[in-house]
Amino acid sequence: MRRDTIFHAIAEVTIGATGHAMLFSSDGVPVICPVMAPEEHTVRPELISALGGLKAGWTVAADDSHGGRNALVGFAPVRFGESLAPGSLGGKQWITVVRQDPQETYAPLAELVAKVLLYGLLVLAVLWGTGWSSHVGSPVPFSCYTTGCVKSEADDWTVDWN
Helix, strand or coil: CCHHHHHHHHHCCEECCCEEEEEEECCCCEEECCCCCHHHCCCCHHHHHHHCCCCCEEEEEEECCCCCEEEEEEEEECCCCCCCCCCHHHHCCEEEEEECCHHHHHHHHHHHHHHHHHHHHHHHHHHHHHCHHHCCCCCCCCCHHHHCEEECCCCCEEECCC
8 A cells, every 4th residue: 555545545534624634653653644744743641542452432632642632532443454464564553543623623512502501591581571480499388289279469378269
């Protein structure tokens, strides 16, 4: 397999506006990155240990090798259709890694939280404005369940004998 073929296959992967794929060796050395030169990456021991399991997965990396903090990073070992010679790839495995700027990754979640908060406040304001908030949570005496009580003008529960 030719290096330029592998590079183009990796370079064509995009995730949103800021995400991309990379190729790492199992010891954490960047092999191919379409955005930065391999020597510009800052690969921390935590990321290397996550990649070292040689299983597909996701991790939250304190540093995603591009300077992104608390980034969600996906990874999976490269599987070749044919067996390679034991000395191929320097005796290492290759791992595909995908990363995205954490601000872009978590932006939909922050937007959802803001919408839920806004809608909750809007519902609370409508209930308060219509007077329902004073009735919500006011306790109903147990005897009212059997005798049929009504709430009086004085805001207390009385038995309706009619």
